[in-house]
Amino acid sequence: MPPFGKRRTLKPPPVVIGSLDGFANGRLHGWVCDFLDQGESAYIEVHWRGTLLMRLRANLARHDVNAIGVAGDHGYRFRLPILPPLARGDLTLMAEIRGTFHPIALGALEDPIFAFFSASPEAAPLERCERLWGANQVRETVSSQTYHDVIYLPFTAGILLDHDPRWGLYTGDGHLIPEAAYRRGEALHLVGQSERIDIDGGAIGDAPFDTMIYGGPLLAHYGHLLLTTLARCWAIDGAMPVLFHALPAVQDHEAGHVLELFRYAGLENRSVSFDRPTRIKRVVVPEPALYEQHSIWTHYATPMAAIGRAIAPVAAPVPKKVYLSKSRLHSGVTGVEGEAFVDLKMRQAGFAVVHPESLGLAEQVNLFRKAELIVGTAGSAFHTLALVPHTAARRVVLTLSDFVNSNFLLLDRACGGEAAYVSITDDLILTESENFSTTYAIRNANHLADRIIAAAAA
Template sequence: MFRKRRTAEPPPVVIGSLDGFANGRLHGWICDFLHQGESAYVEVHWRGTMLMRLRASLARHDVNAIGVAGDHGYCFWLPALPPLARGDLTLTAEIRGTFHPIALGALEDQILAFFAPGPAAASLDRCRQLWGTNQERETVSSRTYHDVIYLPFTAGILLDHDPRWGLYTGDGYLIPEAAYRRGADLALVGQSERIEIDGETVDDAPFETMIYGGPLLAHYGHFLVTTLARCWAIDGSLPVLFHSVPAVQDHAASYIVELLRHAGLENRSFSFDRPTRIRRVVVPEASFYELHSVWTHYATAMSAIGRNVAPVAACVPKKVYLSKSRLHAGVNGVEGEAFVDLRMRQAGFTVIHPETLGLAAQVNIFRKAELIVGTAGSAFHTLALVPHTSARRVMLTLGESLNSNFLLLDRVCGGRADYFTIKDELTRSESENFSMTHVIKDANRLADRIIATVS
C-alpha cells in the first residue's frame, strides 16, 4: 500500500509597508501574499517587553487598489516612553505561526526624536488678541408686535446663507428684537431687513399669542449662548416660538430637550415649517450677542436653568483635561491630541471627552473640579450653567485670537480663567469632517508646555 507524501507548506511571502509615524501613531499594513484572506498580528516590543499586540485587520483601500485582497492595515498609539536608543523599539509580525521582524527604517529617527529629552519646557504664551468685542449691555428690551409673519428656515440652506427666514411685520420689515445678529459689527446672520411677502400662502398660527425664543441652534455652544439668550423674559406662561429644523421635539441632541425642560419649556416650545401669521408675538431682545456683548440678566436666567440640572453622584476628579481626540466632526478638529491625553494622564489629570458625557455630567465637572484645562471650545460654555464656579479654567486657543464669547461669559459668570495660545505648535490641514483641522507638530513637546503652564 502506497501513501501519498505530504508536501511541506511553503513559507509565508510577507508583503507590506510601515507607512508613517506622527505624534505617537505608528501605522502600516502587512499580510502573507499566499493567504490574503487571513490576518497577521503585529507586536510592538520595548527593550524586549511586549507593549501591545493587535490584529492587522483595518481597511486599506489603497492597498486593495494595488491588487491585495482583504483588510490588512494596523495602527498603534505608542505609550509615553522614556528617551529611546536605537534598537529599543522593535516591531514583529506573526503570520501563520511564524514570526517576522518589521524594520523601522527611516522612521526610527523620527521616533527617537519624538521621545528624545529636550530642554525644560517653556510655558505657553498668553493669548492677547481678540476676535469680536467684549461689551456689557446696560439693558435689553421686549416689545409686543401684532400680525407677525413667521418665515421658517429654507430647507437645504444654512441659516447664515438664507435671506428668507425670521420674524417680519405685516409689511415685510424684520422685527429688530427678533434679528439674529453677531460679530463686532452686529451683522445679520442670514435674514433680510425687508422682504416681499405679497402673494405667499400664509397659514394662521394655532395660538393667538406667543413669545419668541429665537433660532434653535443644534450646536451645544451656540444653543447655550444664543438659543437660550431670551430666557430672561420667558417664564413658560406663553407658548414659545422657535425657528427650528427639525421640529423642536424632534432634535436628536439630548441636551436640547433636556435644557428646554430645565427652563420649563419642554412642552411649550413650537416651530412651524410654513410661512405663518401670528396675531400677537412678544419679542424679547437677546441678552447675549455672539462676539459682541452680554447683559447681566443672561447669567441670572442661565443660573436658574443650571440649578435645575440634578447633581450627579459620581466622583469628579480635581484636575480635568477636556480632549477633542475622539471628536469626529465639528468646527475645529485637532489631530495628534491622543498622545497629549496620555501625557496629561501621567501628570495626574483625568482626560474627559465632553461629547461622550450627558449634560448633568458636564455640569458636575464645572461644579466640583478644581482645574479644567483644554482647547477652547463649546465645552467651556457650560460655565453659563454654573456661574462663579470655583474651578480654575485654562483654555488653549488654536489660533492667534480668542473668541470674545469666552470673555463675555467671564464678564457675567465670573470665576477664574486664563487663555494661552498653542498656534505655534500647530499646522493646518484639510478635512471633510471639520471646518478647520489643526495638526499638532509634536504632541510630546506640546504636552510638556501645557503641563509647565498649568503647574
C-alpha cells in the same frame, strides 16, 4: 514513515511582504502578510528593550494594498505608549506569521520616532492669548417690545440659516423686527434674514394663539444653544406660548441636549414653531441678553443660573483635574489630529480625560460644579460656565490660533470664575479633513502635552 507511494509535502517558509508606512504623534501604520498565504492574518508585536509592549492582528482593510494585487485585509494601525527617550535598538517591531518571527525595520521612520520621544526641549511656556476675535462689551439694560400683526417666516429647508434671507419675524409691511434679529460679530451683522422683505399676503396662515413670546432661533449646536437660543429666557415666565424658529419643528426636535435644556428651562411642552409663513396677532419680543462676539447683559447669569440649578446633582465622583479632549470627535467645526497622545500624557499627570460629547448635560454641569481645574482646547464645552456661574473650577483654555473668540470673555464677564487663555498655535500645522471645517495636526503631541501640563500648573 508515510504510506508507500505518498510523500509528505512541507509548506515552504513565509514570504513576508508589507510596508511600514507612516508615523505621526505616537501612531504607526502599515501592512504585512505572507505572500504565499494571503488568506491569513499576521500579528504585529512591539518590543521595548526586550519587553513586549503590545501584540495585535494585522487585519485592517487596506484597499490600496488590494489594488496592487494582494488579497485580504492586512493593515495595522496602533498608538505607542508613553516611552522615555529612545536609543538605537530600544524599539523593535516583529511580524509573527505561522509561528515564525520576522523583524520589521523602522527604516526612515526611526528618526521621527526618536525625535517624538526625545526629552522636551527647553521651550518658552505657552503664551497668554491677548488678541480678540470679536467685541467684548457689556450692556447695563435689556428690553422687550410688543408688536402687532407680526409675520413669521420659517427657516427654508435645505438652506443654512446664515445663507437664508427669508426667515425671521417681520412687521406687516415687511420690516425685520429689530429685537428679533439674529445679529453677531463686532459689527452686529445679520445671520441670514433681510432688513426688509416683500410679504405675499395670500400665502400666510394664521397662528392658533393670539399672543406669543419670541424665543429666537433654536440652534442645535450645544454652544450656540446656550449662547443664543437661551439668551431671551430672562423674559420668559410661562404666561405665553414661546415661539421659536426651528428645523425640525421645535415640537418634533429629538436632539437629547436640546430636549434636556428645554426641560430645565421650563420650555418643554409650551414651545412651538411653524413650517409655513404665519400671521400672529401679538408677539412680545425680548432683546437677547447676549449677542455672540459682541456684548452681554450684566445680569445674563441670573436666568442661566436658574436653569443650571434645576439640573439635579450627579452622584458620581468628579476628579479634581479634568482634561476636556476632542480626540474622539469625528466631525464638527474644528478637529485636532494627534490629541489622543496628549490624552495619554494628561492621564499620566493625574488628569481625568473627558470627552464632552459622550457626557449628558448633568454630567457636564457636574464637572463645572465640582472640579478644581479644567483644561482643554477652546470649544463649546467651556460654555457650560453659563449654567454654573462663579464656579470654583480654574479653567485653562487652549486656543488653536493667536486670538480668542470673544464669546468666552463675554461669559467670563457675566459668569465670573478664573480663566486663562493660552495659545498652542506654534505647536500646530493647518491640514485638511472632510469631517471638519478646519483641522490642525499637532507637530509633536509628546512635547505639547508637557507644555500644557506646565501651563496648567502655572
